[in-house]
Amino acid sequence: MTGYLLRRLGLMLLTLFGISIIIFVLLRLVPGNMVDILFDSAGLVDPAEKARIAAELGLDKSIPEQYLVWINGLLHGDLGISYVSEKSALKEILPRIPVTARLALSAIVFAVLVGVPFGVISAVKQNSAIDYGLRVVSLAGLSMPSFWLGLVVLMGFAALTGTLPVYTEPPKTTLEAFLLVAVPAMTVGFRSSALIMRLTRSAMLEVLRQDYVRTARAKGAGAGRVNFHHALRNALLPVITVIGLETAFLIGGLIVTETVFNIPGLARFLVESIRNRDYPIVQNLVMLTAFIVVTINFLVDLLYAALDPRVRLGA
């Protein structure tokens, strides 16, 4: 087990190192640089001034040199200075982490709480009206684009309640704070819940046909115990994988939801920073996302062993 953990940790570091090189090089291969963009907003182009700013930002150094400066800073907790705001990148990124984390976790909790039970029900009641209904809902969840659903939800809110769960200032009441997280979380979690529901259903259908389920029923176990204790536990492995992937996706993939609900989180900030070629912000945010994704994958692997005794890590 210890050997396995060490191997996985080594692999994690190697993956992060690879990602750091890829993102660093890719960012500099993309046409347009920060200096051009700075001048875009000023609407003029003066080569001498551009060169001066490039030197000021350290962009006149070679790419390997720039990479070493960044990695060295990263290892010492210095993420550099945002080219746009001229503030510490760390100070720009830190306040946004809880905003996105709260939204992503709420969305995944919603998705699991909705997706797993309804997936089980759909499987158990296969080919019934409930099953058909749930399958249509899940198909709709997978088909509807988030931006469209988000806007429909917002318009519905505005029409029905006269208010709008979009962020324009820090919430003043608990209800406001709740709505600001819950509504976007449900909107974005709807797609994930649909995916989880469909996967749970198919995994359950497979498991429900297994001999041990029939045996459990024959031994007089109740429907609830059979479905949720015997069947669901064994059907969960692929579902856990998808939940892990969805969580990782949500950390970096909330751009549409954050934009529609005007949430000042990491995803919107990342896209804005890419647009501005704000290298220090983009590099560090992508590394953070990569770290989270790799860590979640690692935790999912560990969960396999906990859920399925047949899986022996390191064996």
Next chain:
Amino acid sequence: MKWFWQSTVAILILAGTAAAQTPKSGGIMKIYQRDSPASASIHEEATFSNNVPFMGVFNNLVLFRQDAPVNTPETITPELADSWAWSEDKKTLTFKLHPGVKWHDGKPFTSADVKCTIDLLQNKLADKFRKNPRRSWYANVDAVVPNGDLEVAFKLGRPQPSLLSMLASGYSPMYPCHVPTREMRTNPIGTGPFKFVEFKQNEIIRLAKNQDYWRKGKPYLDGIDFPIITNRATAMLAFIAGKVDMTMPTEVTHPILRDIKSQAPKSVCAMVPTNVSINLIVNREKPPFDNADLRRALALTIDRKAFIDILFEGQADMGGALLPGPEGIWGMPKEMLTGMPGYSPDIAASRAEARGLMVKAGYGPDKRLAIKVSTRNIPTYRDPAVILLDQLKEIYVDGTLDIVETSVWFGKIERKDYAVGLNLTGNAVDDPDQSFYENYGCGSERNVTAYCNPELQKAFDAQSVETDVAKRREMVWAIDTQLQNDIARPTIVYGRAGTCWAPEVHGYTQMINSSYNGFRFENLWLDR
């Protein structure tokens, strides 16, 4: 035209109504902001995304009246300067400064700050702006000479009446000598009615009332919040739901205006000209458009009415290099415009002439010219570019759209890496000097087509010196005629855009010949 008068009358009625009421003090007003400005330093930016939230932090020496919709030399009023006077030879402009004015950090404002600001704009100081987009405005200022703390003289190379208009723009605030430029980008210090509180990228810009403002009793508001809402649909829903008191100025399009009026019928809206032109840029240095006939053919195929009908539901204006009247004060009259290439109402005849020129250059129905039409990846650029492609087909030109990300657009134009482009140009001051020198002047950094006519350059200087407005106008029209005949940068249309605010908001006047000068906000008040 009808729309203009309706808008103007509505604005005047509103202004009159507001004036008739006694302003109330207090309240935080919320105005949504469409994006995060690159910095808080007005002098370093060239977008009204910066002026709207930060103009209230500063004062100018002089300013266009904030309650007058049209900016003219007659609407220039004192601000940090109590008065001004021209010398007899019109080469010295002297300002008497208001006593007792303090910066937000408590230090006194003096004539040294005025000198410092202009020196910064002229790149004369060690501490330089990172960007300096309006340096050309001050090219004629030889020196700024303080005379004691409360008097300062601008010494000019030649007479230039328009200097006062440029100093009255929202783009011309006074900066403090004692605050480095870097600090001004992130934590601006001004003398204005509002103090800067915070700027969180993609989240909010916040201003608070300057309790020690030198104009006693102003501002009325306790503060202004500018929540940054990048999604326009969300922003408009936020306005309709009352989460913000006002839309970002000129961000409301015609279809959105209808939505707002149907869902929030009590809101007050103004749809007005913005002095932003949609124009055609042609690379005159590279084949095939180094051929003047082909450039003329491009100009002749433009059907401006189609642009106006499709993009602005019939409510926009044709014009030359300067915003046409009655909103614009220097634009050519309509009867002059119709004689310019591509402005004739007889589009079929213009296109027949264009096709003749194409045939002369070796193109025709069997040998069509394939080009890329470059434009910025922003709807306001893309939409007219698509219409242009369609109109080019009429003269044997098959264009494909080359959509360029904002991050690449200016670099591409700088390298002249385009054949034909669709561009937008905003004018901060409705004055020929600003437009001619910036957009058509030889060697100007913002002259993106690199058009250069040395004879016309002399004419720019001649009109700039002229103090007789009627004479100057004649000179300006002659220049504009030449620019249109040279296909320097054909203006396709001057657009219109809207602003809406809640009925509780008073004291706001939407300017109609500039989108950059009307955001001091010290007269705003909330009737709650």
